[in-house]
Amino acid sequence: MKWLPPSPHREAILDFLTRARCSLIQRGPDESPLVQFEDGGLMELDKIRYDEDRAFYHADEPAKRTRGEYRATQYSDVCGSVDEMKRIFAQEPERIAGDRAYLDALLEDALYMMRRMNLRHEAYLQFAREVADLARRALAVEQESMEPAIQGVDELRRMWDEDPDCARTQLDRLNELAEQVRGVASRQEGKLKQLKDIAIAIYQAYQAVKGQRNWSEEEAQAQQSAEKGD
Numbered sequence: 158m159k160w161l162p163p164s165p166h167r168e169a170i171l172d173f174l175t176r177a178r179c180s181l182i183q184r185g186p187d188e189s190p191l192v193q194f195e196d197g198g199l200m201e202l203d204k205i206r207y208d209e210d211r212a213f214y215h216a217d218e219p220a221k222r223t224r225g226e227y228r229a230t231q232y233s234d235v236c237g238s239v240d241e242m243k244r245i246f247a248q249e250p251e252r253i254a255g256d257r258a259y260l261d262a263l264l265e266d267a268l269y270m271m272r273r274m275n276l277r278h279e280a281y282l283q284f285a286r287e288v289a290d291l292a293r294r295a296l297a298v299e300q301e302s303m304e305p306a307i308q309g310v311d312e313l314r315r316m317w318d319e320d321p322d323c324a325r326t327q328l329d330r331l332n333e334l335a336e337q338v339r340g341v342a343s344r345q346e347g348k349l350k351q352l353k354d355i356a357i358a359i360y361q362a363y364q365a366v367k368g369q370r371n372w373s374e375e376e377a378q379a380q381q382s383a384e385k386g387d
Contacts, residue, residue, distance in 0.1 A: 160189040160202045162216075169207035177371040179233070191227065193370075196234035197270025197277075199227055212237055219262035230266040238263045238270075284366040288359055295355045298348050306341035309334040 161167045170192065173179050181202070182191040189201040194213070204216040213233035215222060222229040232238050242263055245252050253260065313334050316323045324331060 162203055162205050166205055166207045170202070170205050170213070173213075174371065177374050180368075180370040182369060194233040195370075196236075197273040198230045198233035198237075198266075199273075200229055200233070204229070211241070219259055228266070228269045230270060231263060232266065235267045235270050238267045280366055284362055287362045291355050291359050291362070295352055298351050298355075301341060301345045301348055303341060306338045309337035313338075 162170065170179075173194075174181065174192075179192050179194045182193055184190060189203040192200050192202050192205060194200075198213070200213070200215050204222075205213055206216050207213050211232070214237060215229055215231045217229075218231070222231070230238075232241065242260065245260065313331065316327060316331065316334075320326060
């Protein structure tokens with residue numbers, strides 16, 4: 158909590174985090190966490206600012222932005238960078254000559270965020286490939302035929318009808334038929350275990366592609382739809 162920006166910026170970023178529109182990346186205990194926006198922007202939590210016109214933006218301009226293993230962007234998305242450039246073109250055209258460093262930084266921010274979105278796209282494609290492979294494995298698990306069990310049940314009933322004393326006279330055959338029924342069930346259980354393992358692997362692939370992102374709202378909506386049968 159100590160890294161949250163002051164109000165009203167604090168409330169804006171908390172709302173975004175709650176609605177899973179961005180996620181936190183924890184760093185060292187003495188470093189502000191990073192906020193990763195879904196459109197590629199990346200900022201230190203304590204440096205985030207918000208207003209109605211610019212949405213989320215970085216408190217520091219390029220010369221003061223933190224650098225390291227990541228690039229702190231001026232805006233949370235490419236639209237913010239483009240809108241700022243267009244504002245300068247219309248209202249402060251002299252900055253093209255006098256403040257090229259800032260304009261160049263906006264362009265680099267845009268490219269950085271677009272590259273990040275491409276990387277994210279690749280992550281989704283890898284997820285799709287993994288799920289497709291798992292789906293093929295699931296479809297290859299053939300459903301166990303119940304016919305041997307049905308035949309065994311029918312024969313057991315026939316024997317009981319024809320010879321109520323068959324447990325004394327045909328015990329081996331009765332046990333054989335009972336095991337025939339159980340064998341089908343055992344094979345069904347084995348195949349269901351294979352399918353369950355594949356379903357869990359799909360879930361693990363989903364967790365991997367989600368990473369630290371908070372998708373709780375979307376997950377809750379998906380669960381509600383599944384419960385309703387939508």
